[in-house]
Amino acid sequence: MEGTEQGRHRLVAAQRIVVKVGSSSLTSAANGSIDAERIEQLVTALAEHRLAGQEIVLVSSGAIAAGLTPLTLARRPKDLATQQAAASVGQGLLMAHYTAAFARRQITVGQVLLTADDVIRRTHYANARRTLSRLLNLGVLPVVNENDTVATDEIRFGDNDRLAALVAHLVRADALVLLSDVDALYDGPPSRPGARRIEVVGGPADLEGVEIGSVGSNVGTGGMVTKVDAARIATVAGIPTLLTSAANAAEGLAGKDVGTWFEARGGRTASRLLWLRHAAEAEGRLVLDEGAVAAVVQRRMSLLPAGVVKVEGRFVAGAAVELVNPAGTAVARGLVNFDSGELPALLGRSTRDLAAELGPDYAREIVHRDDIVLLRTR
Structure with a gap:
């Protein structure tokens, strides 16, 4: 197992990074609406690295959460039609926040909405890869989200953690960063006295006996189990992964000892085989x-x-x-x-x-x- 410092240096040296942020990291704890200050903090951390020459792809949740307040919804709706309606209203608001925040730092962003079909069907997969590659070549920072306005229960990723892992492979990223409201993976519930942060995961054996929560936030769909699963998808495909909180984004991207580092455990997998294993229905x-x-x-x-x-x-x-x-x-x-x-x-x-x-x-x-x-x- 490579040392923590050596492993995290790969993140600092990475040319292309996919960063995923969850809804709970972008919203107010009081009412679940989009928190402009939290977006500013995230954009500040990402912009520093983009302006230093690293290519960043941001996979961002938050469209449904952004639509709650305008639709006077007290909480995330449970029925699919209302979720789609909230996403329709919220996606534009979310992108408006990102567009303005990055523009203040002279960075252009582009929206990319994906459905499961875009990584299930090979022609769609090739189109998505071509679009993202061209955006990066043009110096644009892509903001990716699942297209919740048209996705159905039968054809959806289920959470953006898995989507981020697949996007990291699709764009041939050098590293994946998963940001949430939890600062790391622990060997038990973080609230439990004596819970220990797991600094490095070198393989499945390091997670034996670890209690991994499966419940997400009130405004999101994922839990820690989806993040660990996303890290597994990425690392098996040769992409090291950092799991930490959005508050630690700047330190994590700088290679500091925060969060949990998942070491890459395999070489690059052929795109169609990763697609076949993790995305194909x-x-x-x-x-x-x-x-x-x-x-x-x-x-x-x-x-x-x-x-x-x-x-x-x-x-x-x-x-x-x-x-x-x-x-x-x-x-x-x-x-x-x-x-x-x-x-x-x-x-x-x-x-x-x-x-x-x-x-x-x-x-x-x-x-x-x-x-x-x-x-x-x-």
Whole structure:
């Protein structure tokens, strides 16, 4: 495990950083409305690093919270339609705050609203990456949020922590910073006497026995568990992550010993594989026999027609599907090469026979090994 000081130096030296801030860090504790002073403090910390040459992408919650006061809502609504209405009113107000605050420091910002489809579908994913890259090349500081006005319960990220981790990978960030109203990860509830700050997390073993809260604030959706999950997504993809409070943003970005530092545990993952594992919604399922499960999971081989016993769902070629064992447990996820309507006639047959009968297009795998991510190792 690298030392705390050495690890945090990677944040100071980072060329491109994704910073996520939660609703509770931007709102007043009294009424849940947007707090202009808190935004100013955050912008001051980020602007210093942007003007020093670092590229910053800000993933900001707060649209729904910003819409509460104008709509005379006492608290975050529970029904989806009112949440969408609040987001519609609040998103413009939130961006007005950011635009004015950064403009006072001669920094231009651009709004990027994403839905889960933008990282689930490969063409959308490529478009989002291209837009963000161009904004950064033009010297713009992108402000990203989930498009709550159109997202539904079925197609949403659920929290901006996960979105931030995926955006960090999408823009090939050198580091991710997660800001909330809690200054670090502790080995138990921070309010408990004797709770100890966890300074560095080098891997899953460092979190064994740690109580991680799952309840977010009154104006947000995430809790500490979503932040730890986001850090896991980022670090496995080679992106170190700092978790701390918005009040500690300046110190954290300066490499000071605040918050919890999650060390990167892997190399850069191919974009489509991270997309497939963490963002893709499976459109169908392929039930494999035991031999195919062993081939895919243990020997890392492609999935051939002979090993598939059943097709579930409707999908087109290129869709993400789950590969499940005979008991129905998902063992992997992959991008299928055939439409669901074509597959029943292929199941249980060798590619040689299929090619002889139907032509060379049917000599290919149902799912190529390069388009498979494992969900289980056995």
